Amino acid sequence: GAVVSQHPSWVICKSGTSVKIECRSLDFQATTMFWYRQFPKQSLMLMATSNEGSKATYEQGVEKDKFLINHASLTLSTLTVTSAHPEDSSFYICSARSLATSEQYFGPGTRLTVT
Amino acid sequence: KQEVTQIPAALSVPEGENLVLNCSFTDSAIYNLQWFRQDPGKGLTSLLLIQSSQREQTSGRLNASLDKSSGRSTLYIAASQPGDSATYLCAVDRGSTLGRLYFGRGTQLTVWP
Numbered sequence: 216g217a218v219v220s221q222h223p224s225w226v227i228c229k230s231g232t233s234v235k236i237e238c239r240s241l242d243f244q245a246t247t248m249f250w251y252r253q254f255p256k257q258s259l260m261l262m263a264t265s266n267e268g269s270k271a272t273y274e275q276g277v278e279k280d281k282f283l284i285n286h287a288s289l290t291l292s293t294l295t296v297t298s299a300h301p302e303d304s305s306f307y308i309c310s311a312r313s314l315a316t317s318e319q320y321f322g323p324g325t326r327l328t329v330t
Numbered sequence: 331k332q333e334v335t336q337i338p339a340a341l342s343v344p345e346g347e348n349l350v351l352n353c354s355f356t357d358s359a360i361y362n363l364q365w366f367r368q369d370p371g372k373g374l375t376s377l378l379l380i381q382s383s384q385r386e387q388t389s390g391r392l393n394a395s396l397d398k399s400s401g402r403s404t405l406y407i408a409a410s411q412p413g414d415s416a417t418y419l420c421a422v423d424r425g426s427t428l429g430r431l432y433f434g435r436g437t438q439l440t441v442w443p
Binding site: 257317318323324 | 362371429
């Protein structure tokens, strides 16, 4: 089946630093990838939609200068949390939409803790 | 705007029971609907995808139905097991070119031995 990986699976960083999270579709191509944020016991909140080779589309209320998204190839998208603060601590999940089936396959998530 | 609601928010049952999880959505113009499972601290695992032209999909002990006109979907779990304990999320794809999913808040299921 289709596999999406995320790296790192967890990261702890100091306030003010930047953190990059990678999302890869391992065995299929995806022109569209999505980045979600999830707080404890809450559902997924879509942050942005990323298309290969073009600028990401951010949801209302998401700061594009703080959450930088790059989708440089059909199998890789990155999310960079810039100047991280404790309130950015969360579980970040990416998904990739299969060109063949239109299904979305989700990565295992990245737990970010900002101290 | 598409809103997705899941009922109940939580469910705790003994092993062996047959379960029904409910999902409703406000805009019936959908492309497909997916049911996912999420274990604590993990990503999402796709369980079943129903295209808008379909009425149901089955996989093992899971059966999902879709009534697009009434804006409802149900996930039926037969002979529940402790390993089924997880949060179940339903999500609707409205069919835009980007394929954005609209999620419900999930049903947290606990199956005890």
